[in-house]
Structures are given as C-alpha cells and as structure tokens.
Amino acid sequence: MDFLIGGLAGVGAGFFSNPFDVVKTRMQLQGELRAKGLWRGAHGMMLRNSTGSASQIVAYAMCKEWMDNNNMFQQSKYLPAFLASNIGAIVKTITLTPMDVIMTRLYNQGVDAQGRGLLYSGLADCAMKITKTEGVLAFYKGIGPSYFRQAPHSVLLLVFWDMLKDLQKSYQPLSV
Template structure:
C-alpha cells in the first residue's frame, strides 16, 4: 500500500528507524561502552563510583577520548539495522492487526501492540545477534587487550575460526527473553500516545443547515515535548522490569564466556551465588543515564523523520 505522498508506510517506518538508530548511537556510544564494561564485571563487590572508575581507567590506560569510541562501527551497524528492521516488522504486524479488526471497527488494543512489538523484536533479535556479539566483545575490552578484535572483520574471522557459526549466537536466549522489554515499551508508548491525544482534543463548534450546534472532537497532533515525555516514561517502565536480561546477555557474549558458563542457566546460578541480586543490576546507573537520552533521541528522530521524509522526497 502506498500513501498519498507516494511513499509506502513500510518504507517510511524503515528509514525512520534506521536514521534514529544511527543518530542515537553517534550521540551516546561512550555511555554504552561504560555500561557494557560494568555489566561484564564479575567481581562480587560493587564499588561506589563504578562508572567514574571505569571512565578513569579507560582514559588513563586505553588511549584517552578515542578509546571511548571503540566498537563504534558494530554499534552503528547493529543499532541502525535493528531499528530499521524492528520498525519495518512492527509496522507490518500492526497492519495485520488492523486488517483483523477491520470487520468490527475496533482500534488496536494493548495486546495488539504487545504482540506486534514482540513479533518484531523476536525477528530482529535473531537476525542481528551476530552483530551484538562482536559489539559486546569490542566494548568490553580495550584495543590493547590480548586477543581483542581490531575491527568488525577481524571479529567475524576469529569467531568463525575458534567457535564456528554457533559463536555468533551466544547470548541469543536472554536476548529473546529481552524481546519482552521492547514489547512492554512499545505497548506503553502507543497507549500513552493515545491517552495523550485524548487529553489534548480540540472541540470545534459549528452549526448545521437546520441550526443545530455540533461539537466534533479533533485530535491535536502530538509535538516533540509529548514524544519526549511519553518515550521516557515507557522506557523507564520497561527497563525497570527487564534489566537483568541485559546483564545475562553481556556475560554470555564475552570472549571467554564458553569457558566460564555452561549456558544461560549456569550463568544465572553463578551470578546469584557470587554476586547476589545486585549482580543482575550491575551497570543499571549508567544504563538509566544512557537509555533515556538514547530513547529521547531515537523516538524524536523517528517521529520527525516519519513526518518530514515524505516532504523532503516530494
């Protein structure tokens, strides 16, 4: 189906997601690096000022400012590809749901948004997991560390040689579990947008031919402030529920994960035994500090690209 401006909704969704992934990654990659370092830290103690300690160690021992952009290439590839694929699949899934509801005239429900987002997240996670394995390994070690990947191509070559194809799918199980994060986030995001639109309806009074007054409601277009607040609230909600899976995924994607853990269940048991509940929330501080700006940038770029892309093309 093609919109009145000549661009299909799927194309607009894909380009908007792809653009949002690139912009958010370029802006916030250093915070992602710090978060990853904390997530893969297996020490039983959680020292105060962990983020500042990691920042100091990186700048002191790994080459200054440039070291904070190690792994930028796979991060850009991963985020842009993931968001592009995600919004493409998400848009298609919503179209299917709308077609299903067409006969009864109902709007999409929370369960529809949850299912559409979950489906998109599942497909995206399976297709992009190899990129995240390389990204996690590059971010979790300095460029001078023994065996560290010097580039994405080097990472691909070494994984194939030492671990085979299976190496690209380490951490997939917790990543699939993490699909619930995106599903919860988008369910909340869509419902908050609907709720906000109803809060800002404009009532216009006019008179019909017979003199009867009518007051149809017109939904006001949401602005950047609305998207800013709504995206932040939905991300905080989803992140608070599902953060431990990110720690588990990062642990299983490190260089020596196959030597330390026998699988996801063993990793959970070891983290619990050695680090307790706090172990599942390592890196939460910088993650919260990172994900909210990342979410704001991603959704503002995404929503504005959807609006302005057709105008730029035509």
Template sequence: MSSNTLKQAAEAARTKSSTMGKQGSETAVAAVGTDFLHTPVMRAALPFLNGGLSGMVATTVIQPVDMIKVRLQLAGEGVASGPKPTPLSVTRDILAQGKVLDLYTGLSAGLLRQAVYTTARLGFFDTFMKSLAARAQENGTQVSFAERAGAGLMAGGIAAFVGNPADLALIRMQSDGLKPVAERKNYKSVIDALSTIVKGEGVTALWAGAAPTVVRAMSLNLGQLAFFSEAKAQLKERTAWSPQSQTLTASAIAGFFASFLSLPFDFVKTRLQKQQRGPDGKLPYKSMTDCFVKVTRQEGLTRFYRGFGTYYVRIAPHAMVTLIVVDYLGWLTK
C-alpha cells in the same frame, strides 16, 4: 492603442507565461517526489528506513555511555566482594589507558547493529501497528495495550535474532580492552571482528548469547514501544499538550520501563557474548539459565541491576532520540 501599450501588454503576457511555466514545473517535480514516496514499495519500506536512520543517530549520541555500561557489567566477574566500580571510575580508567575516542570503541559495530536491529524492530512494529489499527477501525474499536505489547514483543524478538552477530561484535570490541595486552585482538572494525570470530570459533558463534539477546529485545521493546505507544495515546486523549511535548514525555516513560524490564537480560547477554573458552576448553557459562544461576550464587542477586543508573542513562536518551527522530522522519515522509 499606442505602441508602448502594446509592448507592455506583450511583456506582461511573456512574464505571466514564464511564471506559470516555472510554477508548473515545480509542481510537477513536487508531485513526482510525493508520488515516489507513496508508491507501494516505498510505503512498505519507509518504516524500516526511518527506524534504521533514527537508531543510528541515537547510537552515535549514546555510544560512550554504552561503553561504560558494558565495562561495569564485566567488572568483578565471579566475585561477590571486592571493589565496586562506578561510572566515574570506569570512565577515568578508560581515559587513563588511552584517549577520549576510546569511549567510541565499537561504534562501527553499534551502527551496523542499529542498521540491522532497529531497522527491523521499528519497521516490523510500525507494520504490525498499522495492521492492528486497520482491523480496529473496521471493528469500530481501538488498539488495546495487550495488542501493542504483542506487536512490540514480536518485533523485538525477530529483530534481535537477525541482529545478534553485530551485537556480539560490539560486545567483543568493547570488552577487548579489559584483557591483558598480549591477549587483545585489537579489532580494526566490525568487519574485522566478525571475520575473526568466524575464523576462530565458527559461523554459529555469531549467534552466541542469542537467547538472552532475543529475550532482552522482547522485554526492551515491550517497555519501549508498547509503553511509548500507550503513553502517547493516553497523553493525546487526556492532555492539550503539543505533539512535541507528548512525544518527549511518552519517550521518557518508555525509557524507564524499557530499562527496568530488560537490564537483567542485558547483563546475562553481555556475559555470554564476552565469554571465551578457557585452557580446559570449557566456557564459563553453559546457557542463559546457567549464567543466571552462577551469577546469583557467586555475585548476588543485586548484581543483575548493577549500573542501573548508567543503563537508564544509556537506554532512556537512546529511546528518546530514536523515537523523536523516527516521529520526525515519519512526519517528513507522510
């Protein structure tokens, strides 16, 4: 065998050894990454992490619509007649008083709320659903709509109570611009809003409006998560659509039911969280029930659904973005 042939053989062996070593190293790194994602702690934490991230992405997109929705709900408080604001007129007023970035007032509170509330509600819902699916598989049955609804109600209620302080700070920051200039708090951030509330009203004030917040979240989750889960299951069984089309359609259906079921409670929550004591030391509303009764008598029953279009435009895309992102993150972290 010639010396050139020996050199070529040796070079080929070195190249092959180097390639195999590199591939082995990459495989080992990939295995470590995969193993980390599949540790018991990470498997339990991922639904919560994915839920929080998806909610924060959706809130960043939808925040201006939420700002307009809150201003619509607070307009004409205590008066049945008078001018009827529209989303367009509210937007014009906000822009006339400041600048485009004013539409993002309270974004820090909105992101904190998602980091707490959506992390908890989607995390708990996913955890509950996995438990129900495992039980159904053992019994040779399928998860029923009633079980999906129960999981959504429980997840929403728990998450809403935990996230109420951030929700309260968001409402206070968004409604601050409606006050006379001399009475405005001009909150610098969500931390500033929370500390101001605690100093002026006490720690328990952070849970003002907690009852309608919890009921709203339960009704919203019933509409959003239960109907999304059910619609997606039905579309998967009855259509040959792509997974992306199924997710998009199911999230649109879920957005409508979430909006319709939760808007009255969202309205009351906004009124209760915005209220502050008057010169006589009394609050305008004593409770969720009192707010329902007074608004019905003074402003009419239809007032609870004022701004339904804006609310749907806020809830449906938020639900769609959240559910699509959480689906994608779930696929990435399988």
C-alpha cells in the same frame, strides 16, 4: 524518507550513547576478555532484544495514549511523544539490564575444548549463579549508563516516528 530519518536518528543516538554503552559493559564485565564465535549466545540476545523492544513500545504507547486521553501536555505537539519515549526508555532499561549482565557474562566466559562455557552452562545457570553469589541487585550493574544509552535512541526513534506519521497523514499526492 523513512529510511533517511531512521538512519539519521540511529547515527545520532549511536554517537551520543556510545560512551555510556562502554561504561555499562565494563561495569558488567567479569571473566576473560576474549570471546570466540560471533553467534555464541545469539539465543539470549534474541530474547533480550525482543523483550526490550516489546517493553519499550508497549510503555510508550500506553503512556502516550493515557496523556492524549487525559489532554495532558497539549501545549506542544510532540511533548507527549517526548515524555512517553522517556518512560519507554526507563522501562526498556529496567527490562534489559538483567539480560545485559547475563549476556556479558556468557559472552566473556572462557570455553573448554568443545566450546562449552567454563563458568555457566546457559542463561538460567548464569542467572542462578549471579543471584546466589552476588544477589539480585547484581543484575542492575550499569543501569545508569544503560539508561543514558537507551534514552537518546528511544527519544529520537519514537519522536521521529510520530513526526513521520504526521507527515504521512498530511501528504497529498499530486494528481496528474
């Protein structure tokens, strides 16, 4: 059951958020459109995903706990989860967008004969060059479409998660 609901949430979020991801990527893209090597930049993507997931879950949990402790929005069983998941999406977007800009630049830069980047030598070099040439706000190119990509995923995932936890609590196995 968990797998099915999680899969359906992922399908729905992926379908509705895909156009925003395309817009975000095009806004962030500079350099060549060709990328060689599926694992190039994997260390950055692992850092990106762990940071994004951690910030989303912590923001969600803290916000939901605060609302529950203060008896806020109790008129609906899942309104606190909905609101907290949106806060989680905002925090995740703010956290991820700079990494997305860096990863897009690294993925799309040309490489020399040895496979080394022509523009950036790594994450830190890319971040420093963006800051120096474009300023700090360049790290937030595409933040609007990025939020509209993250929000459906966060809301569906975390609200369904709360629903599944409630189903699990109320589940009474049949005794034989």
